[in-house]
Amino acid sequence: MTNKWGLKHDPSSIMALIIKKNRLEIFKRDEPHLGNFWIDFANKKMVYRIKSCLLKKEAIRKAVGIKDNYHPNVLDATAGLGKDAFILAALGCQVCMIERNPIIAALLDDALQRNYKNHTINTLLKKKMSLIYDSSFNIIKILKLKPDIIYLDPMYPISKKNTVKKDMYFLRSLIGNDQDSEKLLKLSRKFSKKRVIVKRPRHANYLSGIKSTFSILSRKHRFDIYSPLQ
Numbered sequence: 001m002t003n004k005w006g007l008k009h010d011p012s013s014i015m016a017l018i019i020k021k022n023r024l025e026i027f028k029r030d031e032p033h034l035g036n037f038w039i040d041f042a043n044k045k046m047v048y049r050i051k052s053c054l055l056k057k058e059a060i061r062k063a064v065g066i067k068d069n070y071h072p073n074v075l076d077a078t079a080g081l082g083k084d085a086f087i088l089a090a091l092g093c094q095v096c097m098i099e100r101n102p103i104i105a106a107l108l109d110d111a112l113q114r115n116y117k118n119h120t121i122n123t124l125l126k127k128k129m130s131l132i133y134d135s136s137f138n139i140i141k142i143l144k145l146k147p148d149i150i151y152l153d154p155m156y157p158i159s160k161k162n163t164v165k166k167d168m169y170f171l172r173s174l175i176g177n178d179q180d181s182e183k184l185l186k187l188s189r190k191f192s193k194k195r196v197i198v199k200r201p202r203h204a205n206y207l208s209g210i211k212s213t214f215s216i217l218s219r220k221h222r223f224d225i226y227s228p229l230q
Contacts, residue, residue, distance in 0.1 A: 005102040005133065015174065017103060024110035026103065026170060037170045039111035041086050041125065042118045050090035050121075058087055063197050063216040063223035064149055066091050072148030072194060077136035077184060080153060080171055082108050082129075084199070088151070089128035096147070097129065098136045103174055105133040136184060140191050150188040153199040154181035154207065182208040189229040196226040 007017065016027040018036060025036040040046075048054070055061065064072060071092035076085045079097035081104070089095045099105040108131055116122050132139055140150070155171070155178045164172065178184075185207055188196045198207050200222045206212060212224035 005106045007102055007106070015103065017106070023114055024107055026107065026174075028170070028173060034166060034169070037166065039081055039107045041082070041111055041115045042121055046083070046086060047120060049087060050124075055087070055091055058091070059216050059218035059221070059223060060084060060087060060197075061091055063225060064088065064091075064093065064151075065195070066093065074149040074151055075140070075143075075147035075192075076151045076153075077140065077188060078151075078153050078178070078181075079108060079131070080104065080155075080175075081167055082111065084151065084153060085129060089124055093128065093149075095129050097131045098139050099131065099133060100135045101175055102133065104171070105131065109133075137180075137187065140187055143191065146191055146193040148192070148194045150192040150196045151199075152181065152184060152188060152196065152207075154178040154184070156201065156204060185210075185226070186229075189226055192228045195228065198224045198226065200224060 014028060014030050016029055018025045018027055023038050025038040027036050028034055049058075064074065066072070071094075073094040074085075074088050074096070076088070076095055076097045079085060079099040082097055085095045085097045097108065099108055112125055112129065112131060115125055155175050185196065185198060195213075198212070200207065202217060202220055202222045204222070206224060210226075213227045214225050216223040216225070
């Protein structure tokens with residue numbers, strides 16, 4: 001575990017990584033009331049979302065441009081907890097997740113390996129999803145083939161008025177705010193074949209202040225679509 005992800009034991013760390021018999025979890029030592037957290041693609045909410053009747057209503061489907069005869073390959077350059085990657089895979093896209101945070105990458109890998117044994121989604125995960133532990137800045141530049149879509153979901157400052165769900169709270173505690181998302185958008189536009197998609201809060205400003213080519217709205221979010229730069 002430590003060799004693969006470069007993790008080292010630090011008794012003073014606020015976040016604790018716990019290796020259990022059946023899964024990998026994290027625990028926030030300064031907020032024990034939160035309990036442990038792990039990634040699970042097979043939880044009831046995620047499995048419910050990938051029912052065919054519900055997938056057609058997903059705003060991300062329109063943002064990516066998925067049609068009955070068109071399922072683009074997607075490079076998820078800010079994988080995070082992998083939820084959007086999982087939805088895109090369920091929609092028929094080939095999705096490569098990139099995650100540079102070693103703890104999150106470890107949790108994602110654990111979720112993939114564990115759910116390979118789940119009869120409901122194992123085929124989906126094995127055939128449609130992959131994970132690379134590295135910086136997207138490194139990977140994008142060395143790709144032999146340009147991905148149809150590069151998907152970005154950068155962490156953004158949150159208002160004190162907004163409540164944060166447990167999973168996002170843990171993610172934010174590990175990552176903080178992305179400081180280089182504007183540079184990643186510019187790089188992505190040079191290497192994507194069809195479009196770059198940036199997920200934002202519905203009323204947030206455009207990333208980098210650059211207006212998108214067009215946007216797709218959901219109840220809480222906005223998907224800004226940018227054309228590639230030739």
